[in-house]
Amino acid sequence: MIVAVEAQKCTGCRICELICSFSRFNEFNPKRSMIRIFKNERMFLDIPVLCNQCPEAPCIISCSAEALKRREDGVVYVNRDSCNGCGTCAQVCPTGAIRIDPLTGKALICDLCQGEPQCVRWCPTGALSLGDFDTVAGVHAWQDILTEKWGIPCPLDEG
Amino acid sequence: MVVDGFGWTGKLLRVDLTTGTIETQVYPEEWKVKFLGGRNLNARLLLDEVPPAVDPLGPENRLIIGTGLMTGILGPAPARFTVTAKSPLTGIYGDANAGGDFGPEIKYAGYDHIVISGRAANPVYLWIDNDTVELRDACSLWGKTVFETDRLLKKELKDPYVKTLVIGPAGEKMVRFACVIANLYRAAGRCGMGAVMGSKNLKAIAVRGSHSLKVAYPREFIAYMEGLFHDIYRASNYQAYSTLGTPCLIRIKHLRGEMGVRNKQLNAWEADKVEAISAESFLRYLVVKSKACFSCPIHCSHGYVVREGPYAGTYGEGMEWAVIGPFGNELDNPRLDVIAKCHELISQYGLDSISTGLMIALAMELFQEGILTLKDTEGLNLDWGNEEGIIKLIHLIARREGLGDLLAEGKRILTKKFADAGIDISRFIQHVKWLDEPTDPRSDVARTLNYAVSTRGADHLRGRPSYATWVDGGFKRYLEKRYPGENFADLSTIDLRSYNPIVADLLIYMETICSAADALEICKFTTSWLAGAVDLATMAKLAFLVSGKEFDEETIISAVDRGWQIERAFSVREGINGDADLPSARFFEPINSGPHKGWQLDRKRFEELLQSYYEKRNWDQRGIPQWAKLINLGLEDVVGKMVKNF
Numbered sequence: 129m130i131v132a133v134e135a136q137k138c139t140g141c142r143i144c145e146l147i148c149s150f151s152r153f154n155e156f157n158p159k160r161s162m163i164r165i166f167k168n169e170r171m172f173l174d175i176p177v178l179c180n181q182c183p184e185a186p187c188i189i190s191c192s193a194e195a196l197k198r199r200e201d202g203v204v205y206v207n208r209d210s211c212n213g214c215g216t217c218a219q220v221c222p223t224g225a226i227r228i229d230p231l232t233g234k235a236l237i238c239d240l241c242q243g244e245p246q247c248v249r250w251c252p253t254g255a256l257s258l259g260d261f262d263t264v265a266g267v268h269a270w271q272d273i274l275t276e277k278w279g280i281p282c283p284l285d286e287g
Numbered sequence: 288m289v290v291d292g293f294g295w296t297g298k299l300l301r302v303d304l305t306t307g308t309i310e311t312q313v314y315p316e317e318w319k320v321k322f323l324g325g326r327n328l329n330a331r332l333l334l335d336e337v338p339p340a341v342d343p344l345g346p347e348n349r350l351i352i353g354t355g356l357m358t359g360i361l362g363p364a365p366a367r368f369t370v371t372a373k374s375p376l377t378g379i380y381g382d383a384n385a386g387g388d389f390g391p392e393i394k395y396a397g398y399d400h401i402v403i404s405g406r407a408a409n410p411v412y413l414w415i416d417n418d419t420v421e422l423r424d425a426c427s428l429w430g431k432t433v434f435e436t437d438r439l440l441k442k443e444l445k446d447p448y449v450k451t452l453v454i455g456p457a458g459e460k461m462v463r464f465a466c467v468i469a470n471l472y473r474a475a476g477r478c479g480m481g482a483v484m485g486s487k488n489l490k491a492i493a494v495r496g497s498h499s500l501k502v503a504y505p506r507e508f509i510a511y512m513e514g515l516f517h518d519i520y521r522a523s524n525y526q527a528y529s530t531l532g533t534p535c536l537i538r539i540k541h542l543r544g545e546m547g548v549r550n551k552q553l554n555a556w557e558a559d560k561v562e563a564i565s566a567e568s569f570l571r572y573l574v575v576k577s578k579a580c581f582s583c584p585i586h587c588s589h590g591y592v593v594r595e596g597p598y599a600g601t602y603g604e605g606m607e608w609a610v611i612g613p614f615g616n617e618l619d620n621p622r623l624d625v626i627a628k629c630h631e632l633i634s635q636y637g638l639d640s641i642s643t644g645l646m647i648a649l650a651m652e653l654f655q656e657g658i659l660t661l662k663d664t665e666g667l668n669l670d671w672g673n674e675e676g677i678i679k680l681i682h683l684i685a686r687r688e689g690l691g692d693l694l695a696e697g698k699r700i701l702t703k704k705f706a707d708a709g710i711d712i713s714r715f716i717q718h719v720k721w722l723d724e725p726t727d728p729r730s731d732v733a734r735t736l737n738y739a740v741s742t743r744g745a746d747h748l749r750g751r752p753s754y755a756t757w758v759d760g761g762f763k764r765y766l767e768k769r770y771p772g773e774n775f776a777d778l779s780t781i782d783l784r785s786y787n788p789i790v791a792d793l794l795i796y797m798e799t800i801c802s803a804a805d806a807l808e809i810c811k812f813t814t815s816w817l818a819g820a821v822d823l824a825t826m827a828k829l830a831f832l833v834s835g836k837e838f839d840e841e842t843i844i845s846a847v848d849r850g851w852q853i854e855r856a857f858s859v860r861e862g863i864n865g866d867a868d869l870p871s872a873r874f875f876e877p878i879n880s881g882p883h884k885g886w887q888l889d890r891k892r893f894e895e896l897l898q899s900y901y902e903k904r905n906w907d908q909r910g911i912p913q914w915a916k917l918i919n920l921g922l923e924d925v926v927g928k929m930v931k932n933f
Contacts, residue, residue, distance in 0.1 A: 139579035139586040142388070146361040146582055149499070150509065156360050157395065157499035166447070167388075169471040170434055172578055172590030172604045230497040250516075252584040253577065278575040279594045280602055 129202070131163070131238065131245050132259030133176045135270040136277075140165055140174030144247035144256060148238075151246045159230050162238040163247050163256075166224075166267045171280055175270045178247075179204060179225045179238040181261055187217035187226060187237070195235070201243075208234045223266040293503040294356045294833040295319055299332075300398045300420065302413060304487050305346055305405030309420050311398075320836055320846065321921065323806035324399055325355030326382055327850035329371035332402055333380070334857045334928055343375035343479075344461055344486035346406035352393065352452070352492075355808025356830055359394035359500050359581075361512060363519060363821050364810030366390060366581035368469075374478040375486075376463045376642070376697045377721040377744050379858035381478030384748070384805060386580030387470035392450040395496025407488035414444070415494040425490040430456060432635040433468045440493050452492040455637025457685040458485035463697035464642035468634065472588075472604040473580070476639040477722065478743055479697070503835025511832060518820040519584055519813055528812060529577070532587035533608035534566035540612070540726065544881035547727040548616050549655075549671055550648035551717055551873060554727055555881035560621035564611055568623060578604050585812055591627060598624040606630045612725040613644020618651060619671040629681060636685035645723045646694050647680050649701075652715050658705075664690055698723065714872045720744035720863065729874055730883035731783050732896065733790045739868045739893075740794070740900055740910075742854035748811065750798040752790070761815060761822040762796050764840075786892040788899035795903055799823065802847035849920050851904075852912045856929040865910030868897055 145161035153160055163178035185204055188196045195210035196217060213233035218226040229236050238245075248256045265273075297319070301310050322328040329351045341347035350372050357365035368390030374381025393401065396415050403413075410425040428436050433455040441447050450469070457465035458481030465481030466474040502508045519525060527535050540546040541561045548556045562568060573593060579586035593601040606626065614620060614629040633640055653659040654669035661668075667690075669676045683691025693701060699721040705712045717723055722744025728734040733752040741749035766775045769792070783790075797815075803826050804811045814821045821829075823840045830838040858867075877887040898908065905916035914926045 136576060139577050139583075141579035141581065141583050141586060143361065143582050143584065150361060150505070153499070154505050155499040155501045157497065158391075159395070159497040160499065164448075167470075169437070169604070171602070172576065174578075231499070252516075252520075252579075252586065278590070278592050278602075280592055281600045 129240060129243070130181045130259055130261050131178055131240065131248055132257050132262070133178075133265065133270075134255050134257070135173070135175045135274060137253045137255035138165065138174040138176055139253055139255075140167055140172075141252065143250050143252065144176065147246045147250045151241060159227075160236065162236050164227070168271065171271075171275060173271055173274060175267050176256060177223055177225050177267060180223055182222065183261060186220040186222065190216050190220045192216065196237070203240050204237055205239060206235050206237050208232070211235050293501050293835050294360065294830075295324060296394060296397050296399050296498075298398050299400040299402060300415070302401065302403045302420075302422070303405045304403065304407040304411065304422070304489060307422055309422070311418075314399075319834070320838070320842065322849060323356060323803075323830070323843070323846045325353045325358075325367070325808040326369035326371065326384065326805035327802065327847055328400060328806075329353040329369050329382065330380070330850050330853045330857065332400065333371050333373070334853050334925065336402070336404070337373055339860050341373065343373045343378065343381075344482060346404070346487070348373050348483055348486070350403040350480070350483050350487060350489070352401040352403075353808075354390045354394050354399055355806055356833060358808040359391035360502065360833060361509075361582055362809060362829065363515060363813035364580055364583035364585065365808060366583060367805070367808040367810060368393065368475070369805060369808070370467055370475040370480040372478075372480055372483040373857075373861075374743070375461070375482045376479040376699065378699060379720060379744075379861050379863055380854045381480065381743055383466065383475035383477045383480045385467075385469050385473045385475035386583070386810060387450075387473035388581050389450045389452050389469035389473070389494065390808060391581050392494045392496050394500060395498050396494050397496065397498050401492070403487060403489065406486065410488050410490050412440070412491040412493060413489065415492065415496075417496055417498065428490045429459060432456065433637050434471055434635055436491055437471055440491060444493060444495075446495060449493050449495050451494075453637070454481045454484045454490060455635060455685070457636040457638045457695075458482055459490070460685070460687045460695070461485050462638065462684060462687065462695040463700070464639045464646070465637050466639045468637055470604075472634055474634070474637075474639065476609075476641065477746070479639075481637050481639075502833045504832045508832040511828065515820060515825065516584055522820045524819070525585065528587045529585050531566035531570065532589060534569050534606070534611055536608040537561065537565045537611060537615070542882075544730050544878070544883040545726050545728065546612070546616050546881070547725065549619050550617060550645070550652040550715065551727050552652065553880045554730075554878050554883065556616050556619075560616070560619075563621040564615040564623055564626065569606070569611070573623060573627060580810065583810060585810075587812060593624045593627050596624050598628045601627045601631050603627070603631050603634060605634075607640070609725055610640040610644070613641050613648070614677065617644055617648040617725065618677055620674065620677060621672070622674065625674045625677065628678060632678065632681045632685075636681070638681070638685055641725055642697070642723060643681065643684065645725070646684065646698070647677055649698065649715060650680060650690070650694060651676070653712065656715070658710060658712065659690070697721065717871050717873050718745055719870050720858075720867050722746060729878055729888050730886055732786055732888070732893070733783050733794060735870060735874065735888060735893065736790060736896055736900060737794055737797075739870055739897060742851060742858065745870070749801055750794050751801070752794045752797045761824060761840075762793065765796050765823075766792060784886070786889070786896045788896065791896060791900040791903050794900065798851065799844055799847055802850055803843050806847055806850065845920065849922060852917060852920060852922060853925060855906070856912055856917075856925050859911050860929050865897065865901070865908070868910055869894070
């Protein structure tokens with residue numbers, strides 16, 4: 129199971145970021161959220177970025193502290209005691225979904241809220257839903273898909 | 288540094304551009320309940336810090352950015368922030384409000400308010416990275432559009448998640464209705480805040496914040512919020528606003544006879560033209576997705592792309608009714624693609640959509656009347672609806688070139704310049720206190736009163752009593768508390784065209800809702816102003832759950848009453864009294880078309896209604912806040928500050 133993204137439906141409201149940090153830490157802080165909305169404001173792109181639970185997870189393979197494991201249910205899991213915050217996992221993540229918690233210095237990876245992801249529950253438009261691993265559709269893939277669909281000219285020329 | 292307390296950060300950031308001094312201040316704890324924050328506390332700071340009669344474009348003016356208690360916290364569109372300064376457009380108290388992601392990021396960086404003073408010797412931008420704050424050289428950004436500036440800032444700071452507040456070339460040139468823009472399209476538009484920022488040589492503010500915001504009662508808060516979101520989803524207007532957004536007002540304005548056409552010479556437009564610029568056409572031809580501000584479940588905004596015709600390749604986020612109206616019906620221009628091009632341009636230049644569109648409408652009427660000739664326009668044809676003329680004027684105004692340099696001065700100075708040349712153009716200019724408005728309010732006495740007394744000049748965001756539910760529970764409670772023993776069972780029988788003094792009560796109630804939303808910095812679209820989900824009781828409950836401090840409806844009412852009195856006091860000190868509350872001449876001319884044809888506002892009865900309003904606001908007959916009221920609100924010092932100029 130993963131949180132599947134339909135970027136066409138994302139309005140960029142970031143309620144997911146808020147409920148994510150609140151569910152985990154009891155406070156509101158998008159920088160401590162395990163989901164984040166990448167925005168290209170000129171082209172009104174809002175692309176949710178979070179862990180895809182890759183079957184061959186580069187983050188697990190590259191973790192020298194062996195802090196990243198896959199649980200029995202298939203979910204990538206951070207052992208916060210072992211994590212040394214080196215950031216290698218964030219660098220190798222194909223979607224850029226991993227970040228380092230500004231408060232604790234440990235890796236933040238979506239753990240699917242024990243099977244009931246709050247971001248899915250609170251998303252106003254259904255841009256997030258429960259699904260199965262398909263292919264890794266990162267920011268660039270969505271950007272290409274949507275700008276072509278919408279007919280935005282020469283998207284690479286503008287930031 | 289962890290942000291202490293709940294909701295508010297309790298800190299303000301002071302930046303003196305003349306000396307380059309930057310300091311963080313803890314503001315008095317008592318201000319939190321007394322003023323709530325946001326627009327309300329901004330007004331307090333402005334009155335305290337800006338001396339009387341200063342040049343709004345001089346270094347003595349302040350540019351104050353305020354977030355509210357709710358900004359940055361999960362809630363009903365708590366995305367807002369207010370920018371406050373003495374207005375270079377109107378010469379009195381001025382502010383503007385916007386959504387997007389900028390306000391929340393300021394809170395996450397650890398600040399409730401930013402107070403900017405002085406003037407930098409060379410163009411600079413302010414970089415706020417949590418507790419590290421610095422002024423950086425912006426010479427290479429000067430002259431760049433809003434879009435380019437934002438892109439270059441993110442590149443320089445190597446972080447696409449940085450949030451920016453930017454002025455465009457119009458702000459640099461101090462066009463008196465230039466705006467400041469967040470998220471590229473979220474404009475704090477009114478009153479010329481962009482010109483103030485430009486006058487200070489401040490090109491942009493970039494911010495990155497990673498502090499957490501906590502609430503006092505997390506478990507209760509999240510349960511309450513879940514219920515509130517459900518209320519919003521079920522609200523009567525949710526469907527229309529979440530799909531159509533504010534462009535849904537185009538048809539409504541037409542049906543209600545509130546649509547100004549050709550600089551409000553007419554109140555009716557051809558039905559096919561109305562349909563051509565309606566929300567339905569916008570959605571059918573241009574819109575590609577829905578867009579929302581931070582933490583907003585309504586997502587009233589849109590991404591749009593023009594794919595065909597001469598303006599193919601134009602795209603952006605918006606467009607609001609306040610863009611489509613001023614560049615559509617007001618200019619007798621039924622082309623959505625032309626309006627989209629105008630929107631893209633004013634976003635790039637950083638111009639207020641309402642004032643720019645209505646200034647072009649004025650220029651076109653002056654052209655129609657022969658007061659402006661082809662000689663004045665250097666051959667540019669300003670016939671109604673002429674797309675070339677409209678688009679060219681935007682460029683000229685933003686760059687202050689040719690006729691645009693004159694129009695960039697705004698209606699107050701323009702009127703004076705014409706008067707100095709012996710030409711009276713006052714009957715072509717609709718305004719209250721030199722701020723203009725896209726809606727023609729004449730057929731609605733309550734709304735006209737709303738525009739008349741609004742603290743920043745004619746403004747639909749300062750009350751809008753007309754659409755309020757007369758039987759709204761909150762309003763009934765409010766009335767019964769103020770008039771014990773009276774029966775207000777059936778208010779719906781009161782005609783909006785009546786001069787019944789209860790109209791003043793309704794207006795004050797709606798002003799209170801709007802002010803409270805601005806103080807908490809939540810979007811009015813979730814309040815009784817529109818969807819009906821968030822009333823004063825809800826706001827009090829939210830304030831309590833977030834801050835842990837005692838709040839009820841009356842605490843909120845008092846807090847925003849203080850702000851309203853202070854905003855008025857600021858303008859009184861600048862020489863305003865009740866005379867300035869009378870709308871300009873065209874408001875009193877008979878309506879010549881549309882459903883209210885023949886209706887005329889009765890000046891004498893309107894003046895009597897104004898007196899009722901003053902009385903209920905505890906102002907004297909000249910519309911000046913009474914000392915007893917100010918003292919009663921704990922604003923003793925405001926008395927002294929207000930009378931300084933008597």
